[in-house]
Amino acid sequence: MGLLTILKKMKQKEREMRLLMLGLDNAGKTTILKKFNGEDVSTISPTLGFNIKTLEHKGFKLNIWDVGGQKSLRSYWRNYFESTDGLVWVVDSADRLRLEDCRKELSSLLLEERLAGATLLVFANKQDLPGALSKEAIQEALALDDIKSHHWCIIGCSAVTGKNLLAGVDWLLDDIAARIFTTD
Amino acid sequence: MEAMAEHSQETRVTGESGADKIQERLQRRHQARAEDAERKKEAKESRSVAEEKSEYFSSTFNAERASIEELLSSCSGADRAVVTQTLEEATVKTLQLQKFLNDSMLFLTQYELRRAQDALQKLLTSSADIREEALPKKKFAFRARSKATDKVSAPPVTDTPAVTDSTKVDVVAPAESVQCCFSNMDNVCVIKTAEEIHKQDVLLTHLTNCKVRLFGSPSTLHMTHIDNCEILCGPVSSSVFVDHCRNSTLAIPCQQLRTHNTTDTQVYLHITSRAIVEDCRGVGFAPFTFSYPTLDEDFIVSGLDRDRNNWSQVDDFNWLAAGTPSPNWTVIPEADRKTNWEL
Numbered sequence: 001m002g003l004l005t006i007l008k009k010m011k012q013k014e015r016e017m018r019l020l021m022l023g024l025d026n027a028g029k030t031t032i033l034k035k036f037n038g039e040d041v042s043t044i045s046p047t048l049g050f051n052i053k054t055l056e057h058k059g060f061k062l063n064i065w066d067v068g069g070q071k072s073l074r075s076y077w078r079n080y081f082e083s084t085d086g087l088v089w090v091v092d093s094a095d096r097l098r099l100e101d102c103r104k105e106l107s108s109l110l111l112e113e114r115l116a117g118a119t120l121l122v123f124a125n126k127q128d129l130p131g132a133l134s135k136e137a138i139q140e141a142l143a144l145d146d147i148k149s150h151h152w153c154i155i156g157c158s159a160v161t162g163k164n165l166l167a168g169v170d171w172l173l174d175d176i177a178a179r180i181f182t183t184d
Numbered sequence: 185m186e187a188m189a190e191h192s193q194e195t196r197v198t199g200e201s202g203a204d205k206i207q208e209r210l211q212r213r214h215q216a217r218a219e220d221a222e223r224k225k226e227a228k229e230s231r232s233v234a235e236e237k238s239e240y241f242s243s244t245f246n247a248e249r250a251s252i253e254e255l256l257s258s259c260s261g262a263d264r265a266v267v268t269q270t271l272e273e274a275t276v277k278t279l280q281l282q283k284f285l286n287d288s289m290l291f292l293t294q295y296e297l298r299r300a301q302d303a304l305q306k307l308l309t310s311s312a313d314i315r316e317e318a319l320p321k322k323k324f325a326f327r328a329r330s331k332a333t334d335k336v337s338a339p340p341v342t343d344t345p346a347v348t349d350s351t352k353v354d355v356v357a358p359a360e361s362v363q364c365c366f367s368n369m370d371n372v373c374v375i376k377t378a379e380e381i382h383k384q385d386v387l388l389t390h391l392t393n394c395k396v397r398l399f400g401s402p403s404t405l406h407m408t409h410i411d412n413c414e415i416l417c418g419p420v421s422s423s424v425f426v427d428h429c430r431n432s433t434l435a436i437p438c439q440q441l442r443t444h445n446t447t448d449t450q451v452y453l454h455i456t457s458r459a460i461v462e463d464c465r466g467v468g469f470a471p472f473t474f475s476y477p478t479l480d481e482d483f484i485v486s487g488l489d490r491d492r493n494n495w496s497q498v499d500d501f502n503w504l505a506a507g508t509p510s511p512n513w514t515v516i517p518e519a520d521r522k523t524n525w526e527l
């Protein structure tokens with residue numbers, strides 16, 4: 001039995017999921033991850049490389065990968081695609097100037113073969129800012145309705161207040177679980 | 185815990201002869217000293233274990249990489265079946281190597297990590313190249329994929345430069361959300377008070393020869409296309425995003441500073457995390473010294489820790505060589521720092 005088969009077996013037994021968080025720099029990925037895990041968010045620096053967090057939620061073991069979104073790091077995103085069950089795409093809803101950038105990066109990710117089976121959760125983050133666009137506006141700007149290749153959902157949230165983070169993750173887990181854990 | 189254990193022991197020995205007591209105390213002290221020495225030794229060892237680990241990592245990683253490269257090069261001239269099998273083997277090995285890297289990242293420096301990621305990327309690219317060349321059937325799969333590409337990315341046909349971007353943004357912006365925005369100004373002085381910018385997301389764009397004073401605590405500050413300006417701002421509770429800024433002076437307290445495409449600019453900074461630069465040249469940093477009457481209150485509103493200022497800890501995302509400092513930013517020498525600020 002090869003290593004990969006063993007890994008796959010282990011994954012099923014432990015009800016383990018691998019989530020990949022991506023998005024432009026400054027979107028709030030690391031803040032979401034830490035807030036979700038109940039950690040202090042006031043000392044977070046821009047991510048040079050990546051963070052990984054393993055946590056238990058609803059009986060699942062989640063391996064969450066948070067990869068830096070600076071321009072110079074985006075070419076490394078592909079190194080993290082392998083065996084991703086859920087893709088969390090984080091958007092700074094107040095950053096109108098880079099929405100088009102954001103749409104392009106997302107649409108090229110969705111063409112990746114290795115992400116083909118992943119469920120997509122879009123977090124329209126920073127909803128607490130007065131200038132934030134609504135999740136409907138983000139949905140339109142990112143042309144989410146054109147996505148036919150992945151299960152997706154968009155949720156407006158705020159990493160600073162914590163609003164809707166749980167709702168988003170719960171939707172994601174349910175969708176993934178329905179796909180990969182019900183067959184056995 | 186330890187003290188408690190000692191205490192209970194102490195009570196047990198009372199009543200025994202004084203000599204016994206002293207004897208036991210001495211012994212205990214000796215033991216404590218020995219344990220302490222042991223602890224120190226362990227700490228030292230674990231430090232060198234970290235170093236050893238990183239050495240073990242690079243030698244294992246490199247050996248593994250070399251063996252994958254060998255596999256890949258053995259593909260040239262081989263027949264289809266052999267190539268298929270060899271590629272399969274190379275892929276599995278590459279994935280294992282990736283897993284090894286993931287498991288090792290806790291003790292690797294960012295630099296080592298990046299190099300390893302680069303190496304993995306090269307392996308993946310060259311095996312994809314070989315596959316495409318040697319196994320034309322797979323090529324068919326690639327073609328199928330690029331068809332999908334056409335379908336999904338149909339919109340980008342209208343993909344002409346920047347101009348479309350801004351029109352698109354305008355279309356998208358609904359009336360209900362209000363952003364506090366100052367743009368397209370030349371040679372003016374902009375002064376905003378706390379009420380106007382309090383907890384707002386403030387945007388400054390296309391400003392030339394301007395003086396900007398933001399007396400208050402915005403939630404976040406975004407500035408782009410700033411030329412020859414002096415921008416002073418009260419404490420920003422989250423991030424400051426700077427893009428395309430030149431010949432300017434900025435003075436800001438904030439949680440994060442993200443500087444892009446910026447040249448010849450001085451930043452007087454109070455920052456509670458770390459600043460970054462990307463695609464920048466000639467950016468100088470010095471501690472924040474600017475002050476205005478309500479600064480103290482605004483600091484409180486922002487929630488920033490006033491005692492924590494990492495103004496000189498700057499990461500250059502284009503310069504990750506360990507040990508050598510980035511040529512793209514400097515600390516402004518004390519003698520050259522600006523000391524009188526006009527309100």
Ligand SMILES: Nc1nc2c(ncn2[C@@H]2O[C@H](COP(=O)(O)OP(=O)(O)OP(=O)(O)O)[C@@H](O)[C@H]2O)c(=O)[nH]1
Pocket residue numbers: 023024025026027028029030031032044045046047048067068069070090125126127128129157158159160161403421422423439440
């Ligand atoms: N107001 C507000 N600010 C937020 C929110 N989420 C994140 N931020 C702020 O946005 C800035 C960027 O957050 P990070 O979590 O570092 O962003 P990131 O996506 O991890 O960025 P990279 O690591 O560079 O890819 C920080 O200053 C956060 O405090 C939010 O929901 N509301």
Ligand SMILES: [Mg+2]
Pocket residue numbers: 029030031045046047066067068069
């Ligand atoms: Mg981050």
